[in-house]
Amino acid sequence: MPKRSTQNISEARFRKLCDDTQAMSIQGYRADGTVVYWNAASEKIYGYSAEEALGGSLFELIIPEGMTDLVRHDVDWMFANRRGIPPARLNLKHKSGATVPVFSSHTVVDLPNDEPIMFCMDADLRALDSAEAEVQRLSYFDPLTDLPNRRLFLERLNTINGVSPFEKTMSALLLIDIDNFHSINDSLGYESGDQALIHCAKCLMNFAKTSDGLARLGKDEFTLLLPDLGNDVAKAATQAEQLAQCVLDEIQQPLTLNNKTHKLYARVGITLFDRNHNLDGNTILTQADIALKSAKRRLDSPISFFDKQMEASLHQRLHLSQALHHAVGNQQFQIAYQPQVNRYQKLISCEALLRWQHPEYGAISPAEFIPIAEANGSIIEIGEWVLQSCGEKLVEWSKRPEFEHLSLSINVSSLQFRQADFVDRVQDIITRTGADPKKMRFELTESLMAHDLGFIIEQMKKLRKLGISLSLDDFGTGYASLAYLTQLPLDELKIDRAFVNDLQPQSKGALLAETIISLGRSMNLAVIAEGVETQAQFERLQDLGCEFFQGYLFGRPSASFDASSS
Structure with missing residues (x-):
């Protein structure tokens, strides 16, 4: 008798859980499709009351109507075999006739x-x-000014080159930087800083011929494209300089910040380019940046043009490209380890971060040398060195009680991951080093998903069979789509620092962070936030449901990492 009572209690608890859940529609059906159970969430999603x-x-x-025969076949199969079919995204029908997209799982209880x-x-x-559409919009537009961001601007800049193969058409790119902008944030607060940036964006809109030609690249930098300036270089330069001066005059109009009148000053770097030369967008932007740096050094004028003498920096890039092919053999790389913690600030893992000490140029940022390494192919050798070093580090940690619980997140280049023999190379490294693959987590970027998704998924499945877990880095900033995210065999989503920096109530950053956390939870994925620098950010992310964290608040990257001090 007590046994039956316990069973009845358990059944009642389970039924109440199903009845009360608001996040998941749960329905029950007989073999002929007759409804025998319909919870409150089903009423909300499909519009029919339980009655x-x-x-x-x-x-x-x-x-x-078009799915009826297929669904009947699947239902018959499930009852015949007494088990469910794989979960899938389906477009079902609301009472009103509207389409309801759902992620549906099925099982047969016998x-x-x-x-x-x-x-x-x-x-x-x-x-x-709806959140996906917002994520994609923020992937291309600056949330503060609604101007195109760097990524969208570069795509558009690349499309205008080579458009007129039989006509020499000059264009100009203006790169505008606000002088001492950080002092506004420091003295008046970030709200006043935002108002100043919005003021600059509105000023520039008065001079943009099209919305395609204007962007906020980040912080206090804006860019303005002047296409079709004719085929006379001197006249094109004159037009660009005259417009740059007009832009500066407009920006320097008095504005009110924090109930006080302020005046902004700016500098402009200009590069002229012939669309027939097919320069890539990054090169054009680099030339404008070199000109801007020159303008900041000048005392006579806030405007400067890119010229041949400024190409020294481009030669440095070529030098770095050549040096990267020998950097592994010359032992110029090292790995720094940054702590990753849980909500109780307990150290659980580290991220391995590559560092390059060049004998001539000193410490070079990964943001500078990784794109060069990917462009010249040296990233394959570098990436293999990183994997080998990380495997050896895991073996070293396994022999020390205070380190043995740690796992290691390793960034894998898209080019490296797409190599046909990549999984075999990983297996060889695991065998050579003796590292536990269950302690490895590969961080993949969203750009990896842009091409040949089927091959990428197969690579990911093979890696998981080895025991390696997989993380999608900087989720929400690139190509990832919620429509195919369910296909990827992932273990973790990583919230980009851009969203962590914008966690004010009702902000877009907070909305996206909360969406990513909820998405991860619904898909049984761990979610880690990077770039956590303040206690306020840490607490806000916890309130949103995040459980894992990384950033300067918990420790800076260090080549001489000591778990006991983290």
Whole structure:
């Protein structure tokens, strides 16, 4: 008797859990499709009350007409085999006739002395689809000024080159930087700084011929494109300089910040380019940046043009490109380890960060040398050295009690990952070093997903079979789509620092961080936030449900990492 009572209590608890959950529609069906269970979330998602749905037919209530035969076949198979089919994204039908996108899982419960029942568990994807659109918009536009960001501007800049193969058409790129902008943030606060940036954006809009030609590249830098200036270089330069001066005059108009009148000053770097030369967007932007740096050094004028003498920096890039091919052999690389912690600030893992000490140029930022290494192919050798070094480090840690629990996150280049023999190379490194692959986590960037998704998924599955877990780095800033995210065999999502820096209530950063955390939870993925620098950010992320963290608040990257001090 007590045993039956315990069973009844458990059943009651389970039923109440299913009835009360608001996040998941749960329905129960007999073999012929008759509805026998319909929870409150089902009412909300599909529009039918429980009274309307119970006794009705699955095929008439929520299955679109074109799917009926396929669904009948799947239902028959599940009851015949007493098990579910793989979960999938489906477009089902609302009472109103509207389409309801859901992520649907199915199972058949077959208990002794009871008829088998098929249960369907559907997660409503409408809110996630809306969030995806917002994520994609923020991937291309600056959230403060609504101007195109660096990524979108570079795409547009690349498209204008080579458009007129039979006509020499000059264009100019203006790079505008606000003088001492940080002093506004420091003295008046970030709200006043935002107002100043919005003021600059509005000023520049008065001079942009099209919305495609204007962007905020980041912080206090804006860019303005002047296309089709004719084929006379001197006249094109004159037009660009005259417009630059007009831009400066407009920006320097008095504005009110924190109830006081202020005047902004700016510098402009200009580069002229012939669209027939097919320069890539990064090169054009680099030339404008060199000109801007020259303008900042000048005392006679706030405007400067790129010229041949400034190409020294481009020669440095070539020098670095050549040096990268020998950097591994010359032992110029080292790895710094940055702590990753849980909500209790307990150290659980580290991220391995590559550092390069060049004998002539000194310490070079990964943001500068990684794109060069990917462009010249040296990233393959460098990436293999990183994996080898990380494997050896894991073996070293396994022999020390205070380190043995740590796992290691390792950044893998898109070019390296796409190599046909990449998984075999990883297996060889694991064998050579004796490292535990379960302590390895590969961080992949969203750009990896832009091409040949099927091959990428197969590579990921092979790595997981080795025991390696997979993280999607900087989620929400690039190519990743929620529509195919469910296909990827991931273990972790990483929130980009750009969202962590914008966690004010009702801000877009907070909205996106919360969306990513909820998405990770619904897909049983760990979520880690990077770039956590303040206690306020740490606490806000915890309030949003994040459980893992990385940033200067918990420790800076160090080649001489000591777990006991973190």
